[in-house]
Amino acid sequence: QVQLVESGGGYVQAGGSLRLSCIVSGGTFATYGMGWFRQAPGKEREFVGGISWSGGALYYADSVKGRFTISRDNVKNTVYLQMSRLKAEDTAVYYCAASTGAYGLGRDRNYVYWGQGTQVTVSS
Numbered sequence: 647q648v649q650l651v652e653s654g655g656g657y658v659q660a661g662g663s664l665r666l667s668c669i670v671s672g673g674t675f676a677t678y679g680m681g682w683f684r685q686a687p688g689k690e691r692e693f694v695g696g697i698s699w700s701g702g703a704l705y706y707a708d709s710v711k712g713r714f715t716i717s718r719d720n721v722k723n724t725v726y727l728q729m730s731r732l733k734a735e736d737t738a739v740y741y742c743a744a745s746t747g748a749y750g751l752g753r754d755r756n757y758v759y760w761g762q763g764t765q766v767t768v769s770s
Contacts, residue, residue, distance in 0.1 A: 648673035648759045657756050658732055666727040668742030668761055675723040679745040682716060682727045683754055684738035684766075694740070695727060696751030705751055706753070710736075734770040738744030739763040 654666040670678070681696040695716040696705040704716060715728040723724040725742055743757035 648744065650742050650744060650759055652761045652764040655740060655766070657767045657769065658769055660732060660770050661731045662732050663698075663728070664686045664732065664766060666740055666742075666764060667710055668725045668727075669765075670725070670744060670759075673744065673759070675744075676720040677746070678759075679748060679751045679759060680716075680725040681743045681745065681751050681754075682725075683741045683743060684736075684737040686735075689738075691741070691754060693754065695754045697725065698751070700747065706712070707752075708722065713726045729766070730768075732768045734768050735769060737766060737768050739765050745769075746769035757765075 649671050652668045679698050682694040683691050691705050697716045697718050701718050705734040706743050711729045718725045741763045742758040742761045745757045
């Protein structure tokens with residue numbers, strides 16, 4: 647059974663930084679495209695960033711480009727989301743997800759495995 651566990655969330659002031667981690671077990675991590683999504687209270691879940699299985703292709707939502715960086719370590723079965731220059735509107739529960747396909751990493755319907763989420767709160 648594939649399991650995804652996020653960590654690294656917390657409370658930070660606007661302008662600060664956080665690094666989220668997501669460790670994957672029970673599957674073939676090195677073959678998965680990985681993504682980060684977020685959901686704020688009262689809003690729909692939205693795409694944040696995605697990374698191909700090799701790490702060679704990266705995708706970001708316009709709202710986080712230049713501030714967030716996604717990366718992966720296929721030895722540690724872990725994907726990361728480095729978040730910098732955080733804003734109050736970045737406050738949300740952040741989820742990592744795994745896709746068995748090579749395309750469409752910007753769409754949540756293309757992901758088959760999901761973590762439980764980690765809360766990120768940015769104070770203004």
